[in-house]
Amino acid sequence: MAVAPQDAIKQLSALMDEVDEPRKRTFQNMHQGYPTATLGRFLKAREWSVAKAHKMLIDCLNWRIQNHIDDILTKPIIPAELYRGVRDSQLIGLSGYSNEGLPVFAIGVGLSSFDKASVNYYVQSHIQINEYRDTVILPAATKKYGRHIGTCVKVLDMTGLKLSALSHIKLLTIISTVDDLNYPEKTETYYVVNAPYVFSACWKVVKPLLQERTRRKVQVLQGCGRNELLKIMDYSSLPHFCRRENYGSSRISSAGADVCYSLDHPFHQQLYNYIKQEALTQECVSLLKQGSFHVDVPGADTEGTNIVKALESELHKIGGHDGLTHPLNGLRINDA
Structure with missing residues (x-):
């Protein structure tokens, strides 16, 4: 009962x-x-x-x-060149806020290469963004809008998505597991944009296997999704890859503060400066040396087993057209 x-x-x-x-x-x-x-x-x-x-x-x-997560915002990824490499290959940023005050995070799923640093650095960076969101961004939004804001919106850009990108599956599984087990229900809606055939084929298989609660969170939008997203946010909050059709690459080609993935963007500048300042405040100066902050990740549960099997079957059907050479063991669908 x-x-x-x-x-x-x-x-x-x-x-x-x-x-x-x-x-x-x-x-x-x-x-x-x-x-x-x-x-x-x-x-x-x-x-x-x-x-x-x-x-x-x-x-x-x-x-x-x-894993000393309460202290992770005192552990900057240094030197700055290494952190810039992480930012250039793990494409995520805060593009603005929805009309209801929810932070809008843009994620370049298709073009994140995860090839500039070790797995530990990417996991560290992901958790730091989670913690900064929960301890700085969301409390600030709560104060500004006069009501509790505890969730965010995510816009997932599938530009450039290929089956070969699944070579990153181990890292993506770790990140998904971290979120699923430790940051549940922090995302109000996932908006998927610029979805190629690869995504469409996988989504047809995965969608029936998801819990209704999770399924309701995912909205696959036409093209870059601009018109639909403008119903819930101002133009200034749109991720750069949604501002016009055929925008092209969502990767940082010329960097610049207009691309929310870039280390030069105000969000990442504020985040990185916050972490460095916290390190000094906590008297961690002696610890400011190169080296990743290792986090243990519990083994994933078996919730996604049926999804993995269905995806593997579907991807084998279309894999020959995209050079799929990496197994998909461990792939999970995160409902956080």
Whole structure:
């Protein structure tokens, strides 16, 4: 028998009152003054099962403590040239805000090459953006709009997507697992734009296998999606690859502050300067040396097994046209 949402939140809150001080501290860092909303996210991710949500949340708190996640914003990726390489090959940025005040993150799925640094640096950077979003961006939006804003919108640019890009599957699986287990329900809607045939073929197979809750979050838009996205955000908040049809590459060709992926963009400048300042504030000067911040990632659960099998079958059918040479073991669909 399902538990009513408010009752489930009360039960989970009572369980959280019993955790030890280290877990209470990291939970406070997570919820940023909104514990009820955070409990609701974990419950929603586990279909409102209190027992499952409790286990998920405790596992998350343990992961944060064991990997010093509360300190990850004091660990800059240095030197700056290395960080620029990460930014040029892991295409993500904050393009603006929706009409409701939700941060709009642009992600260059098709053209992210992940070839300028080791896996650890990319994972570190991804978690740092998550933490900066949750501790700086979302609280600032909450203050500006006068109501709690705890989620974001993501626009996924599929320009340049090829089956050969699945050679990055190990890294993408790690990032997906981190988000799924530790940052659930942080994305309100995923807007997919510039989708080529490869994506369309995969989506037809994956869509029926997704939970209804996840399926409702994904909207595949026509072309660059400009007209649809302008219904929920101003033109100034549109990612650069949505501002006109046939925009071309979403990769940083001439860099510049107009491309939200670029290290020169205000978002990344503010993020990187924030991390460097936090490092100095926390007296981590002696630790400011080159070297990635290693994070352990729990093994992925079996939730996506059927999806992987279906995708493998479909991709083998079309793989000959795109030179697919890498196995897809471990591919997961993230519903966070």
